[in-house]
Amino acid sequence: MSSTNTLNVDFAMGVLSGPSIIESNRTLSDLAWIFADQAACEALDSSRVVYRVQSFQPGGDDTGGGLCWCATFLESGLVGDEYFMTAGHFHTKRNRDEYYSTVLGRGALILMDEARNSRVEWMTPGSTHYIPASTAHRVANIGPTRLSFLACWPSDAGHDYETIRLRGFSARLRCVDGQPTFVPQP
Ligand code: PA5
């Protein structure tokens, strides 16, 4: 293995380090389209970082059989009554699966199949979630502190955000009376 393929994972914090890590941020302005309450979103600082991603993709994006490894750090917050969350996506190649494994914090993994049936799995440190093929996935931070999770998926899966941009998920996770509540969308 060449040194550029060296990866270190701090399993206490979920932080990756190594020479080939790619870092990216998603701010409220990048994510405005995912939240139901546009007025509440516009009232917040649009430069605020909602989540940061570190990814390690030694085989690039088109290597059949390759694997990617990634860490996501999702801040705590609300847009109206909706928790800070990831954009969410299907895999472009629908028959590609994924693992998410929680390191720190409390979250909700929102899953939706292609028939738009949705469900939620609760994320706590150590909980490891198998995301099956043809299943859109989005994570919401339902706790008072940052949520950190690790992911592993086939490097040729691709991220299809467009399908979510067009129709959204069929349910939203809302904070109702202080409790995360899974609310179906019309
Ligand atoms: O590949 C994945 O599913 C994750 O690494 C996500 O890309 C990451 O958690 C960020 O979420 P999203 O891609 O939906 O913005």
Ligand code: MN
């Ligand atoms: Mn994915």
